[in-house]
Amino acid sequence: MMTSISKILKSQKVILMCSIILGTLFIISIFAPWIVPNDPIAVNLAYKLQSPSWDFPLGTDHLGRCNLSRIIYGSRISLGFAMLIFISSLLIGLIIGTFSGYKGGWIDHILMRFCDGVMAFPSLILILGLVGIFGPGLPQVILALMLVQWVYYARMFRGMVLSLKEQNFIAAAKISGSSQWKIIKNHIVPNVLPPLVIMGTLEMGWAIMDISAMSFLGLGVQPPASEWGAMIHEGKSYIRTNPELMLYPGLMIMVVVVTFNLLGEALSERFGIKRRF
Amino acid sequence: MSLLQVNEVTHSYGTRALFNWKGHSQKVLSNISFSLGEGTCLGMLGTSGAGKSTLGKVILGLERPQLGQVLFQGHDIYTADKQTRQNIRRDLQVVFQDSYSAVNPRMSARRIIAEPLENYEKLTITEMKRIVIELLERVGLSEGDLNKYPHQFSGGQLQRINIARAIALKPKLIVLDESVSSLDMVNQTLILELLRELKEDFGLSYFFITHDIKAAYTISDKLGVLEKGKLVELYDSKNQFFTSEHPVVKEMRDSILAEHPRFRSVRTRA
Numbered sequence: 001m002m003t004s005i006s007k008i009l010k011s012q013k014v015i016l017m018c019s020i021i022l023g024t025l026f027i028i029s030i031f032a033p034w035i036v037p038n039d040p041i042a043v044n045l046a047y048k049l050q051s052p053s054w055d056f057p058l059g060t061d062h063l064g065r066c067n068l069s070r071i072i073y074g075s076r077i078s079l080g081f082a083m084l085i086f087i088s089s090l091l092i093g094l095i096i097g098t099f100s101g102y103k104g105g106w107i108d109h110i111l112m113r114f115c116d117g118v119m120a121f122p123s124l125i126l127i128l129g130l131v132g133i134f135g136p137g138l139p140q141v142i143l144a145l146m147l148v149q150w151v152y153y154a155r156m157f158r159g160m161v162l163s164l165k166e167q168n169f170i171a172a173a174k175i176s177g178s179s180q181w182k183i184i185k186n187h188i189v190p191n192v193l194p195p196l197v198i199m200g201t202l203e204m205g206w207a208i209m210d211i212s213a214m215s216f217l218g219l220g221v222q223p224p225a226s227e228w229g230a231m232i233h234e235g236k237s238y239i240r241t242n243p244e245l246m247l248y249p250g251l252m253i254m255v256v257v258v259t260f261n262l263l264g265e266a267l268s269e270r271f272g273i274k275r276r277f
Numbered sequence: 278m279s280l281l282q283v284n285e286v287t288h289s290y291g292t293r294a295l296f297n298w299k300g301h302s303q304k305v306l307s308n309i310s311f312s313l314g315e316g317t318c319l320g321m322l323g324t325s326g327a328g329k330s331t332l333g334k335v336i337l338g339l340e341r342p343q344l345g346q347v348l349f350q351g352h353d354i355y356t357a358d359k360q361t362r363q364n365i366r367r368d369l370q371v372v373f374q375d376s377y378s379a380v381n382p383r384m385s386a387r388r389i390i391a392e393p394l395e396n397y398e399k400l401t402i403t404e405m406k407r408i409v410i411e412l413l414e415r416v417g418l419s420e421g422d423l424n425k426y427p428h429q430f431s432g433g434q435l436q437r438i439n440i441a442r443a444i445a446l447k448p449k450l451i452v453l454d455e456s457v458s459s460l461d462m463v464n465q466t467l468i469l470e471l472l473r474e475l476k477e478d479f480g481l482s483y484f485f486i487t488h489d490i491k492a493a494y495t496i497s498d499k500l501g502v503l504e505k506g507k508l509v510e511l512y513d514s515k516n517q518f519f520t521s522e523h524p525v526v527k528e529m530r531d532s533i534l535a536e537h538p539r540f541r542s543v544r545t546r547a
Contacts, residue, residue: 168379171339176442177366177396186392190383 015270018263025256029075038066040073041224049242061231061245062238070226071248077227078256081138082207085145086200092146093153098184098192100154101161112158118151127210128219136219145210149203153196160192198271202264205257212253228253279312280449280482286310286335286345305331306342306506313499315449318476318483320497320515322490322529328506329486333454336484337371338362349450367397370443374455376435380427386413386438387423393445412441416471433464437471444475450482457492469495490533494518502526 028035037057044064052059058067100111118126130144164170165188173183212229214220221227223234228249235245286309291302305328313319323329334340336347338354346353349365357365370393373379380389390409394400400408410420416437427435436456443451453472457465473496475481487493493500493515500518502510504525512518518526 168373168375169381171334171337172371172373172379172439172442173381173392174339175337175366175369175371176393177363178392179396182396186384187381191381 011266014262014266018259018266021255021259022263025075026079028072029079032072032076036066036069036072038069040065040069040226043224049238058248059242059244061234062242065226067245067248070231071228071252073226074228074231074249075252075256077138077221077225078208078211078253081142081211082204085142085149085207085211086204089146089149090153090196090200092150093155094157094189094193094196096150097154097157098161098188101158102165102180102184102188108158111154115151115155118148119155123148124210124213127214128217131214131219136222138221138225141211141214141220145207149207152203153200156196156199157192160195161188164188164191195268195271198264198267200264201260201267205260205264208253208257208260280315280350281313281336281484282348282351283309283311283336284346284348286332286342286347288331288335288340288342288344304506306335309345309503309506309508311501311508311511313450313482313484315482316476316480317498318485318496319499319501320485320487320493321501321503322487322493322518323503324488324529326505327503329488329503330454332503333371333452333484333486337369337452338366367393367446368449369452370446370448370450371452371454372436372439372443372456374458376432376439376459377427379439380435382427385424385426386418386430389427389438390441390445393442397446408445409441412445413438415444415475416441417467433460433468436460436464436468440468440471440475444479444481447479448481450484453483453485453487455487456485458487458489465489465492472496490518490529502529 037055042065044060047056047060047064048062050056050060050064056066056068058071061067061070096111100108126148127141127144130147131140134140134144170183170187173187178186211220212227212232215227215229216233218230218233221230223230231249232246235242235249238245286306287304288306289302289304309332311319321329321332331340335342338347341355347355349369352361352365354362354365354369384392387406387409390412391405394405394408406423410423413419413422418434418437418441422430422434427438430438439456456472457468460468469492472483476483476496483496485493485497497515500510500512500515501508502518502523502525509525510518510521510523512521519530521527
């Protein structure tokens, strides 16, 4: 059973399918203003809580706003900011992890004990605490997520740099007269980045979940902007009469997170990368 | 003045554990002194764990010894200023045992060989390419190998690339750290032959670290024997190795397999 699942995961089809789904979503979110049938934030109480029709393909919410338009605009925030968090925490992690691993000594000790401290808390609690300090709002949530996420990347980068710097080609580069900066740029970063980008795909799913969770709690995206978590939050008052208000954004979150996770698993299976912290 | 002068070098590796603050240290080199002139090859023989590779690292400037000094062309490589050290690096190169781990898997042969040139010479791209091709041809490879990656080469070919990188700056001394030990017999002979040619062409000196007595005998002018971190014997002529009565040397000599089992008791084969 297990072997067959891992075999399916490894297959090229999964990678291809996930890439197509995510690619389509990215294109839709980029071209959202030209695709959406209605203005996502235009309130029209005369059309509130309507069923699907030609004008509103997925119906309307309690303020008469087009659900489909809101979901399409919501993908911009979810995907866009997840990407931003991923890239920025990867960069911070890369810089600090590489520096810490390459330098070693007391710098390494201090930085890594700090990382251990951050990792000792459940990340969601820590993010909640940070957002509590910064105050609600999307930029604050993004900052809090970045501040928590980079620690995991730094830890992974450091581990890889540690094993890499004992390799002979690093010694050979030193003897060739290459400067420390050049060794890091030409020999270390190109060897640690590709596996981490693949592992990062798995983290994208988590970032989307976290943004949505914060918005659901009313800490992230503020009305009237549309975001999937915020849409679920607004729809929950109508769960008995109009459950689809929660269902559509919920489904979107599920599809995107599952796709990112499948893609991440498939890629790391395919390239033989083990996750380690 | 000799090219390389090693004066009373002592080094040990220490470990410190959580509940053992003092830790314990293991002496890997003790009181080693020798010198190496220009154009000569000193073979350093020793069993595993004798401290050969550590000695190589100390000479290369990668592992600072606890005591003693390493003089290269009269300059102490660990206390010299940055500029002098950079100049020493230029004349002091290395070829490692494991050819695969000695090259960055994400670099093409061209970039691998060009790396030392980039650091020391100001060359245009076309000049650089011409020199890299010359170097490739010098070590028995061709222009077609220029853009190949390490996984596309065999161990022997990759070792040639390592040699090309080492000779790129026309150094004075190359440390050969078990450079032929991971190759098959045919490639060993070919690489040793290449090293001997290069030595004559460029007037190179070698510090040849090995456990392979035959390889050491083939290429060396002088021989040293390292045992448990001590330089037990140092011969000005390699033939003295076969007449020495030192117990460690005798043991080493006895381990050489004869061409035929009938000759196994033959001990002196000079």
